[in-house]
Amino acid sequence: MAVRQGTATAELFIRRYTQSGDFKRLALWHEAAAECLKHISVPMNEIAYDYYERNGYEKWAARAKKEAREIQKHYQFHRTRAQIARQKFVGETCNPDSHSVLNTESENIKKFITTWLPHYPDRFYEFGIYPTFFRKQRELAEQRGDYVKVLRLEADAAEMCAAQYERIPLAYGLTNYEKYRDMYRQYALHLQSLAQQDPKALPPLVDRGKRILGSLAIQTEPSPQKAEVVLQIAKSDARIKVILAGQRAVRAHAIFQGFAWIVHFSNHSRGNIAVAIVDGKTAKVLDVF
CATH class of the missing domain: 3.10.450 (Nuclear Transport Factor 2; Chain: A,)
Structure with missing residues (x-):
C-alpha cells in the first residue's frame, strides 16, 4: 500500500477544510499529508525494495518500484495543493485570533505526525510486509520442512522491523525508540544463530517477534477520553x-x-x-x- 494510513487520515482533514473554505488550515494539512509520505511511506518502501532486490525477489522489487512512483506522485500532488491553497490567502490580513488558530493547528499536526510515525513498526507483524510477504514465504518454507529458511525469514523480518524504527521515528527525531530497535535486532541475531544450527524442528521462540512489543510500553499521545x-x-x-x-x-x-x-x-x-x-x-x- 503506497499511500499509508497516516496520509489517508490527513485527507479527512483536507476534506474538512476544503468544504469550509479554510485555505490556511487546508494548506497545513496538505503539507502534513506530504510529510507523512516523505517520512513514513518513502522509507518503508525503500526498506522493502532493498530487501527484495538484495534477495532476488524480482516481482516484489518491481512492485516496490511501482509503489515508489505512486508515492512520489501523491507527494507532489499534496505539495502542489498546499501551494495553491496558500495562494488563495496571500495578502489577507492575519489578526491575532487567526495566528492563534494556525498555531494550534500546527501543534495538532505535530501530534498527528508523531502519532503515525511509529504506527507501522509498532504493528509490523499485523499489517504491511509481514503478513503479505514474510508470512506467506514462511508458510511455503514450512510446507517443505525447510526450518532453516523459516528462521532466516523471521530473522529478516525482525531486522526489517528494527530498520523501520531506525528510519522512521528515530530518523524523525523521536526519542526512546532505541530500545524497540535494539530488541528486534537482538532477536534477529538470535534467530540467525538458531538457523546456523540446522534445526529439524522449529524452536518455540520462533514467533517471539510478535510478542516483543507487548513487553514494551507503546508510546502514545494520551487522550483524556476513552x-x-x-x-x-x-x-x-x-x-x-x-x-x-x-x-x-x-x-x-x-x-x-x-x-x-x-x-x-x-x-x-x-x-x-x-x-x-x-x-x-x-x-x-x-x-x-
Missing part, C-alpha cells in the same frame, strides 16, 4: 444517526490521532458509511462525513 466513550458520543450525534438510519450490522471503531479521534462506521454491504471527527479534549463532534 475509545468507548468517544464511540458513544459519535453514535449520539444527530448527523451520524441520520446517515446510519436503516443500516444493518454497523461496526464502529475509533482511532486517536494525537489530538482528535477519528470514528469510522462501516458494514459488510456498503463498506465505509460515515466518519466522525471528535475533539480529543472536549469530546465534541467536530465534523461528519
